[in-house]
Amino acid sequence: MQIFKVFHIEAAHRLPNVPEGHKCARLHGHSFKVEIHVGGTPGAQTGWIMDYADIKAAFAPLYDRLDHHYLNEIEGLENPTSEHIAQWIFARLKVGLPALTRVVVHETCTSGAVCEGLD
Numbered sequence: 593m594q595i596f597k598v599f600h601i602e603a604a605h606r607l608p609n610v611p612e613g614h615k616c617a618r619l620h621g622h623s624f625k626v627e628i629h630v631g632g633t634p635g636a637q638t639g640w641i642m643d644y645a646d647i648k649a650a651f652a653p654l655y656d657r658l659d660h661h662y663l664n665e666i667e668g669l670e671n672p673t674s675e676h677i678a679q680w681i682f683a684r685l686k687v688g689l690p691a692l693t694r695v696v697v698h699e700t701c702t703s704g705a706v707c708e709g710l711d
């Protein structure tokens with residue numbers, strides 16, 4: 593079973609490696625929606641896999657690094673595609689949140705990336 597918590601991140605970026613004339617080469621911003629999913633079995637007494645507040649606390653340091661920042665300036669996000677943002681979050685969050693199973697980054701209402709592990 594999995595639970596999830598949703599975060600909203602305002603941030604700017606540009607994609608440096610797109611073909612010439614691509615709209616995403618220009619500086620622009622998004623209201624990113626990030627889902628953090630955690631897997632496990634609900635505890636017999638608690639009835640929950642984990643307190644949602646603990647997911648929030650684990651993600652907080654990364655949230656602070658991303659929210660209202662220019663993503664290209666962040667180490668590891670020099671090419672901040674949805675895919676790279678999802679991988680960047682997964683790699684760093686997994687260390688302190690071992691039950692992490694999935695990171696979903698909605699870049700717009702119609703597009704996004706899902707990371708369920710690192711190759």
Ligand SMILES: Nc1nc2c(c(=O)[nH]1)N=C([C@H](O)[C@H](O)COP(=O)(O)OP(=O)(O)OP(=O)(O)O)CN2
Binds near residue numbers: 672675699703
């Ligand atoms: N595979 C990827 N493709 C694109 C990415 C990406 O991160 N991974 N990023 C972009 C742009 O940053 C852009 O902001 C989002 O693109 P898009 O979904 O095309 O945005 P629109 O608002 O124009 O979408 P519509 O629903 O078609 O209006 C581009 N590609």
Ligand SMILES: [Zn+2]
Binds near residue numbers: 605
């Ligand atoms: Zn974009």
